[in-house]
Amino acid sequence: MLLTRLARPFSRKFTTTAVARSEYQQEGIPGANLPFSIANRYKLAVYMALFFCSGFSMPFIVVRHQILKK
Template sequence: MRPLLALIPVTTRTAQRNFRTSAIRHLQSDFDQELLAGQNLPFNIQHKWKLATLMISYVSMAVAIPLFALRWQILKKRAS
């Protein structure tokens, strides 16, 4: 039981040291760039025409796929 009590202050000091080093690393990173609008998106929103093209193609594919599936089923039913 005695050796376990001796490890508690060492563990606490290690945890404090790890927290301090991670806090320093976090402050040295480019954290201020992450707070800008659009920086956390997987696509670039600075080019408005490219963004508009991507959004239109995304929405049109979402509408077109069920219609193609419907056409496929109707043609399949007619063939049999």
């Protein structure tokens, strides 16, 4: 208990620094600090599927290219 009292002034609060660095200062709004919109969930699902599928399929495409190369 004594250790927590001594360490309390030295602890850093990351939430306050993240809020201080925010450009828009919109607290409590989910997705307000994201670089893309999450309002349309179908568009978001398509974008996420394209993003993750492109990264997952790339090794298979590279292997196929190497096998078919003469």
